[in-house]
Amino acid sequence: MYTNDMAAYLRPHRLDEALNALARPHTVLAGGTDFYPARVGRAITEDVLDVGAIAELRGISADAGGWRLGATTTWNELVEADLPPLFDGLKQAAREIGGRQIQNAGTLAGNLCNASPAADGVPCLLALGAEIDVASHGSRRRVPLRRLITGVRRTSLAADELVLAIRVPRPRHEARSGFLKLGARRYLVISIAMVAATLEVVDGRVASAAIAVGACSPVAERLPALEAALAGATIDSRLPDLVEPAHLASLAPIDDMRGSAAYRLDAALVLIRRVLARLAT
Amino acid sequence: MKVAFTLNGRPTDWTGAPVTRLASALRDDLGLTGTKVGCDAGDCGACTVLVDGRQHCACLLAMGQVEGRAVETVESLAGHAAALGALQASFLSHGAAQCGICTPGMLMAAEELLRRVGRPSRGEVEDALGGVLCRCTGYAKIVDAVMAVGNAGADVTPAAGAAVGARLARVDGVAKVTGDDRFGADGIPADALWIRVVRAPHARARFVLGDLAPLRARLAAVLTAADVPFNGFGIYPEIKDQPVLADGVVRYRGEAVVALVGTRHGVLAVRDDEVPIAWTVEPPVIGIDAATAPEAALVQADKPANLLLDGGVRRGDASGSFAGCAAVAEGVFETAFVEHAYIEPEAGWAQRVGDRLEIHVTTQTPYMDRDEVANVMRLRPEAVRIVPTACGGGFGGKLDLSVHPLIALAAWTLGRPVACVYTRPESMAASTKRHPARIAARFGCDGDGKLVACEVTATFDTGAYASWGPTVANRVPVHAMGPYAVPNVRTWGAAYFTNGPPAGAFRGFGVPQAAIAHEAMMDELADALAIDRLEFRHRNALRAGDTTATGQTLAHSAGLAQCLDALRPQWQLAQAEAAAFNATQDLRRRGVGIGCMWYGIGNTSMSNPSRMRVGLSPAGTVTLYSGAVDVGQGSNTIMTQIVADALGVPVGQVALVAGDTDLTADAGKTSASRQTFVSGMAAERAARDLRRQILRQANAGPDARLVLDGSRLVIHDGDDIRTLDLAGGDSLMGEGTFDPPTTPLDADGQGVPYATYAFAAQLATVEVDLELGTVKVLRIVAAHDVGKAINPTLVEGQIQGGVAQGLGLALMEEYLPGRTENLHDYLIPTVGDVPEIECILIEDREPLGPSGAKGVGEPGLVPTAPAILGAIQHATGVRMRRVPVLPHRLREAIVASGEKPM
Numbered sequence A: 001m002y003t004n005d006m007a008a009y010l011r012p013h014r015l016d017e018a019l020n021a022l023a024r025p026h027t028v029l030a031g032g033t034d035f036y037p038a039r040v041g042r043a044i045t046e047d048v049l050d051v052g053a054i055a056e057l058r059g060i061s062a063d064a065g066g067w068r069l070g071a072t073t074t075w076n077e078l079v080e081a082d083l084p085p086l087f088d089g090l091k092q093a094a095r096e097i098g099g100r101q102i103q104n105a106g107t108l109a110g111n112l113c114n115a116s117p118a119a120d121g122v123p124c125l126l127a128l129g130a131e132i133d134v135a136s137h138g139s140r141r142r143v144p145l146r147r148l149i150t151g152v153r154r155t156s157l158a159a160d161e162l163v164l165a166i167r168v169p170r171p172r173h174e175a176r177s178g179f180l181k182l183g184a185r186r187y188l189v190i191s192i193a194m195v196a197a198t199l200e201v202v203d204g205r206v207a208s209a210a211i212a213v214g215a216c217s218p219v220a221e222r223l224p225a226l227e228a229a230l231a232g233a234t235i236d237s238r239l240p241d242l243v244e245p246a247h248l249a250s251l252a253p254i255d256d257m258r259g260s261a262a263y264r265l266d267a268a269l270v271l272i273r274r275v276l277a278r279l280a281t
Numbered sequence B: 001m002k003v004a005f006t007l008n009g010r011p012t013d014w015t016g017a018p019v020t021r022l023a024s025a026l027r028d029d030l031g032l033t034g035t036k037v038g039c040d041a042g043d044c045g046a047c048t049v050l051v052d053g054r055q056h057c058a059c060l061l062a063m064g065q066v067e068g069r070a071v072e073t074v075e076s077l078a079g080h081a082a083a084l085g086a087l088q089a090s091f092l093s094h095g096a097a098q099c100g101i102c103t104p105g106m107l108m109a110a111e112e113l114l115r116r117v118g119r120p121s122r123g124e125v126e127d128a129l130g131g132v133l134c135r136c137t138g139y140a141k142i143v144d145a146v147m148a149v150g151n152a153g154a155d156v157t158p159a160a161g162a163a164v165g166a167r168l169a170r171v172d173g174v175a176k177v178t179g180d181d182r183f184g185a186d187g188i189p190a191d192a193l194w195i196r197v198v199r200a201p202h203a204r205a206r207f208v209l210g211d212l213a214p215l216r217a218r219l220a221a222v223l224t225a226a227d228v229p230f231n232g233f234g235i236y237p238e239i240k241d242q243p244v245l246a247d248g249v250v251r252y253r254g255e256a257v258v259a260l261v262g263t264r265h266g267v268l269a270v271r272d273d274e275v276p277i278a279w280t281v282e283p284p285v286i287g288i289d290a291a292t293a294p295e296a297a298l299v300q301a302d303k304p305a306n307l308l309l310d311g312g313v314r315r316g317d318a319s320g321s322f323a324g325c326a327a328v329a330e331g332v333f334e335t336a337f338v339e340h341a342y343i344e345p346e347a348g349w350a351q352r353v354g355d356r357l358e359i360h361v362t363t364q365t366p367y368m369d370r371d372e373v374a375n376v377m378r379l380r381p382e383a384v385r386i387v388p389t390a391c392g393g394g395f396g397g398k399l400d401l402s403v404h405p406l407i408a409l410a411a412w413t414l415g416r417p418v419a420c421v422y423t424r425p426e427s428m429a430a431s432t433k434r435h436p437a438r439i440a441a442r443f444g445c446d447g448d449g450k451l452v453a454c455e456v457t458a459t460f461d462t463g464a465y466a467s468w469g470p471t472v473a474n475r476v477p478v479h480a481m482g483p484y485a486v487p488n489v490r491t492w493g494a495a496y497f498t499n500g501p502p503a504g505a506f507r508g509f510g511v512p513q514a515a516i517a518h519e520a521m522m523d524e525l526a527d528a529l530a531i532d533r534l535e536f537r538h539r540n541a542l543r544a545g546d547t548t549a550t551g552q553t554l555a556h557s558a559g560l561a562q563c564l565d566a567l568r569p570q571w572q573l574a575q576a577e578a579a580a581f582n583a584t585q586d587l588r589r590r591g592v593g594i595g596c597m598w599y600g601i602g603n604t605s606m607s608n609p610s611r612m613r614v615g616l617s618p619a620g621t622v623t624l625y626s627g628a629v630d631v632g633q634g635s636n637t638i639m640t641q642i643v644a645d646a647l648g649v650p651v652g653q654v655a656l657v658a659g660d661t662d663l664t665a666d667a668g669k670t671s672a673s674r675q676t677f678v679s680g681m682a683a684e685r686a687a688r689d690l691r692r693q694i695l696r697q698a699n700a701g702p703d704a705r706l707v708l709d710g711s712r713l714v715i716h717d718g719d720d721i722r723t724l725d726l727a728g729g730d731s732l733m734g735e736g737t738f739d740p741p742t743t744p745l746d747a748d749g750q751g752v753p754y755a756t757y758a759f760a761a762q763l764a765t766v767e768v769d770l771e772l773g774t775v776k777v778l779r780i781v782a783a784h785d786v787g788k789a790i791n792p793t794l795v796e797g798q799i800q801g802g803v804a805q806g807l808g809l810a811l812m813e814e815y816l817p818g819r820t821e822n823l824h825d826y827l828i829p830t831v832g833d834v835p836e837i838e839c840i841l842i843e844d845r846e847p848l849g850p851s852g853a854k855g856v857g858e859p860g861l862v863p864t865a866p867a868i869l870g871a872i873q874h875a876t877g878v879r880m881r882r883v884p885v886l887p888h889r890l891r892e893a894i895v896a897s898g899e900k901p902m
């Protein structure tokens, strides 16, 4: 541990050390790709807990129940991991996060905990039914992702809690997923809207569908009405035709310099149809 | 804490606060300033280094995270010029580094790729470089350089007399690819104090400063308006309207209010809310309509009606001529504030040397800086020395004072070196912008498609202070009819103050905005008469012998028709290809557009002389003393090429001293595309003057050949060989000046505003996603009449870089104070957004210019947005009259039009 005038910087190797440290408030630092941009041109004086050296937060593994993506898994580690087609959408998102530098540093949990409405990982993981392992000193809990993120830049994490891992349950059937992002330039771009879809497939039909839309509401949302409409449908080129504007009624996009609310809804609809078209071929 | 890691292969210990950014540790503590900082936020990639072989932003890594890891910086790629790595050599020979501020990051990002993939595809290169922004090159030559690594092209080493026209690598290029070049933030002395400027969070407010004593006790000084000897600066001698530090009133968000001076940590640790400023916020005047409203509040109390200045050009009878026209087109076009977004933020340091001030600063205009700082400090101009550092991009934004008066004042008062480096948000909030414009245009032609009349009114939002507003308002009326012969013309330009950021100089001085209007008019008139859009322009193109709207007869070098001829085959092919593509598609549409421009080189109807000197020392060194600042455009190289040929020695024998106001004469500012034409001519004359002196001493004829061999100068005059031993004698010094011949414009705008004009035509092919409103530019072909390409590689680099900025202007760039004050909300094109750009150089000699050359710095940008907008219209049937064409705007326009694409 190091202390200058006022600030501490901890980089523990063991999880219990980290959780003990959180008895006192610390800002958690993972890849730093959200941390540093929020601190341009001023002295950094807060106490920092760097979680990058904790072995238990790293790595991707699988068991009968599904996959465990360690909190500090970077986007690039995800892209390079050997994972089934279920993860194609998440990998497509990873390749479109920032540029290579960001993909080499930014972490999955950092993306979730930063709780930006435009976080590209969130719709993908919502569409994978992800749950989040959270720990504090002496307690552990598992929460659905949608309950981890409670609003714009807000999470349900207590000050002494860390995200340990993201759990993706194993689907019951063959599954495929896809992701599409709309931005105003090719690289390094904040999404105007993005869509993730996961389809489980049995005999050429949709056994279940999970569709999530980002940047069109304070927190990315699943579209249950659409998912219901897709269930049982034949997987062919007509699949996208099942999507109707009413299915997006639960979204509440805003007007900002990147796009108007009406445009966002319009674009989300197009993106959903396109991602389904891709998954149907 | 101590951090042990491997740095460029060597075990290294570093001690400090572990939360320190790696970029800052490298630069400030470990002396490796090759790694650049453009934003500290991951947005620009200038700080890209390799960590364990992977590219990372050094501004996003804590030193605590670097423990035990291997860091590689640009300094690891080569020690010195003789040992350039293959990648660096490829960057140098391809002209991939212009200003060079992005180069270290580009090199490291490319290095990561090349270690993994021997022969990368274009797509792989784009993915690898996608996180590094370049504002100068348009990326084309960077991608070429990465793809060509290993195919070592031969070095270009022209013989004596053959330098002009050669693709010589830039003479200052080695330092740019090794990371050795010293930019504004790179040479700051370790003992320097730092300034942090506290800026206005409001666009319009009054304020009262509270008790500053507690802060003064913590810091070396707290400077306010009361400390500034003459608290006003501005471009024009009679308009010094911008305060160095605001005096009770702020007129735009980002205006400087208080300067904190102290240790770097000390000033960064002061929170803004610890600075006692009591604000009384007033409703701001935002936009042209608010500024011109009948009861509008005044932005500057002594500027009635918020008017900065207006004026125009009148020739023939424009309004009376429309009635007889076969076709008339009209429209109103709008543009936004656009940020220069040079990757190097404003930076510099100053020290007091006896009774003089020495200022090391990134700048485009050392002599103007010298005079302006002297005026603010109430010193004689000779008491100020400006030493320009390498300049990491300017584009007009580094023609105004930034850090200079503050570091000067603090260094003068405190007697210690003082530095200031803007943060990215500060650079964006404080600096000047491109003028937002509203351009109302009306053009008419006869049944043969010959233009008859044009009326253009261009209204500009000049922001809170005048800056270069008068230049824009003067230049635009002269250019607003486009590069065409129009007998009846009425153009008008007016600039209004608002509480927006000061709008200043930005590549093209308002002409790019005007070109959007006149080119849309050309498309519409051509369509109305069912004449091909290119042919219509060809029919009307200004040619040598034509008289312009200001009554100037163009004697020579008006190559627009040649540019259009050169584009014609590609134009026809591109349209056929687009039609074929569209026949197979419903949701995506391709279109082809064309844009033309002309651009007067140098200042408008104002003297803008340049003086250059070329010396020959007793040791036999030829030195060009050039006051022209190379901001990446290549003037150092071009001047050297011109001097070598005019003197008659190989280019490798010409050394260069550039910029320093103590060592060079005033060459004028690097703007208005003037350095090649104006300073190039002065350099040619200086070299010829030196040659004359040598030949006189040797009593040799004008065609004699010079061979410089150490301090022996051998003169071959026919069969006669004479030797001058320089060692014993005095230095020789040749001098040359050039001031392009112009005349003032009268009340009707009649006169000779410029001595020569550049011409260009560009073609754009785009693909529009009709459902999403996104536009992908697929290809640009740019034909430019440059008079003579002194260095074709550098000319292409200027065009490609200009095109990329034009693309940004058309499709993505809009500065909104408080909302797009960083490089993730303010978008500039990345490597994936700029298409292949083919350059066609037309050389219609300008007899006034050096070897026939004109300028090309700004012209590259001007036709691009018009060509893209024309292509969007061709693809979708929708004419976008407001830029940037953001996806939602285009989609909404497509829906509203309900029109079937053509």
Ligand SMILES: Cc1cc2nc3c(=O)[nH]c(=O)nc-3n(C[C@H](O)[C@H](O)[C@H](O)COP(=O)(O)OP(=O)(O)OC[C@H]3O[C@@H](n4cnc5c(N)ncnc54)[C@H](O)[C@@H]3O)c2cc1C
Residues within 6 Å of the ligand: A027, A028, A029, A030, A031, A032, A033, A034, A035, A036, A037, A051, A071, A072, A096, A097, A098, A099, A102, A105, A106, A107, A108, A109, A110, A111, A112, A113, A114, A118, A119, A120, A121, A157, A161, A162, A163, A164, A188, A189, A190, A191, B041, B042, B043, B824
């Ligand atoms: C140039 C640039 C481009 C970007 N592009 C994109 C993009 O295209 N799409 C996108 O979605 N995002 C983008 N981002 C944002 C960012 O890179 C991602 O959100 C990234 O995944 C954040 O991870 P990190 O590890 O770097 O987070 P950090 O900055 O380290 O942390 C982010 C937040 O999460 C908290 N946190 C991190 N880990 C934990 C944990 N285990 N437990 C509890 N709290 C934790 C931190 O305290 C902090 O509040 C971009 C960022 C930059 C700088």
Ligand code: FES
Residues within 6 Å of the ligand: B036, B037, B038, B039, B040, B041, B042, B043, B044, B045, B046, B047, B048, B057, B058, B059, B060
């Ligand atoms: S300085 Fe690090 S990305 Fe800009």
Ligand code: FES
Residues within 6 Å of the ligand: B096, B097, B098, B099, B100, B101, B102, B103, B133, B134, B135, B136, B137, B343, B392, B393, B632
């Ligand atoms: S050369 Fe890339 S930013 Fe100047």
